[in-house]
Amino acid sequence: MSDKKWPETWQEVNPGCMVMRPGSASEYHTGSWRAKRPFWDKVKCIKCGLCYIYCPEGCITEDADGFFEANLDYCKGCGICAKECWTGAIAMANEEG
Amino acid sequence: MGKRVGIEVAIAAAEAAALCRFDMAAVYPITPQSHVAEHLSDIVNDGRVDATFMTVESEHSALSAVIGAAGTGARVVTATSSQGLLYMSEVMPIASGMRLPIVMIVANRAVSSPINIWNDHSDIMPMRDTGWITFFSDNGQEAVDMVIQAYKVAENREVLLPVNIMMDGFQLTHMVEPLIMPDQEEVDRFLPPIVPYATLHPDKPVSMGTLAMPEIFSEAQKAKDVALVKSIRVIKEVWKEWEAQFGRKYEPVQTYRTEDADVALVTMGSMGETAEVAVDALRREGVKAGLIKIKLWRPFPFADLKNAVKGIRVLAVTDRAVSFGGPGGPVCSEIRSALYDEPARPAIVNYIIGLGGRDVQVEDFIAMVKKAAGGKLSEPYEFYGVRG
Secondary structure (H helix, E strand, C coil): CCCCCCCCCHHHCCHHHCECCCCHHHHCCHHHHCCEEEEECCCCCCCCCHHHHHCCCCCEEECCCCCEEECCCCCCCCCHHHHHCCCCCEEEEECCC | CCEEEEEEHHHHHHHHHHHCCCCEEECCCCCCCHHHHHHHHHHHHCCCCCCEEECCCCHHHHHHHHHHHHHCCCCEEEEECHHHHHHHCCCHHHHHHCCCCCEEEEEECCCCCCCCCCCCCCCCHHHHHHCCEEEECCCHHHHHHHHHHHHHHHHCCCCCCCEEEEEECCCCCCCEEEEEECCHHHHHHHCCCCCCCCCCECCECCECCCCCCHHHHHHHHHHHHHHHHHHHHHHHHHHHHHHHHHCCCCCCEEEECCCCCCEEEEECCCHHHHHHHHHHHHHHCCCCEEEEEECEEECCCHHHHHHHCCCCCEEEEEECCCCCCCCCCHHHHHHHHHHCCCCCCCEEEEEECCHHHCCCCHHHHHHHHHHHCCCCCCCCCEECCCCC
């Protein structure tokens, strides 16, 4: 079952839909929900990390230079980072298509 | 061998859980269940079982807490009644959906409004579709026996479902009955220690209560339904083992003098014993009366019921709850549905009786049988004895 996204048949469902290995939630890429994507303006960014703290998905990380970026596999495009960024360094732009 | 004792049934039910060596109890007191909560607390406080008694602020928390404890592999017990059961209703399908072997003692009581603390079955009926195995006890002995049987059924690997035991409020809970309390050695022989299917332990991480997307939710529900339907095989097997060891027989549908019966009453719970006396009285008058007692409400014992009604002309089904604006009482609509496809089936009449502690006596059951003999009442379901 571990190599499948989900069980094919009801007979393959574990009792209680239990998942018998850790970390399976990370296999579900919530980034597919996203309608808008955050962009960081490195001129305005003061590396305060508020975006990292507020991100409800926990998908914003700090890079080697101290700037922040979102993991687009999981970023749902909620825009909380842009709303909370007090220097206005994050802009939300529509996804293409 | 067990010992015959005079004991209050609510206390005896708590003692039965202690004989099963529960690891954890979380109970919120509510009349008429409170003596179960108090006595479980006493048992833990006195160190008679090696267990935790968790004090909680509500029934919602009580059931949630035992779900958590059951997830770690503990043998758990909870109990409730009436509004408390309704307050648990959000958590009921979670317990069964997570396939956790929880045992709950329900002291059946009417639900508000108007407020009423006395006995009927309007608390359990809304829980019908939550996926729990549901036993109905007729008397204190059955309540005690069913608590012990429930663990063996719930923990069976083919079942892994929560079980609740119905015990009529006051009529049973507050009655001091002479009953046989099994002794510890006997219960240990019947019920081995719990071997959980999975446990919440950091050494071997698992996820319980997971998200299921539309692509898998139907399969998960089907798997749960199949587990509940198939559990009847294990229930019957456990009841046979019980009978072999303790000598008391349990069947999903129990018949009393139905062999040549013309009209048969159908009951669930403590009123079955009053109905037995009525059947005896009717038989003395030459009326071919019989009685069918349903002990297993979920999974519903369709085959056993069909077998039990063979040759009966009229079934007088009694219900102790109302399905407002519905087809009759919940037990009756279940039985009508169960027999619909049978080529030969009895006429069915439905009496709503014993609501909110209204007494139903032997003479009432006699009158119900006589009135039912015509095979039809003037209404689809009759509130028996209601004034006006």
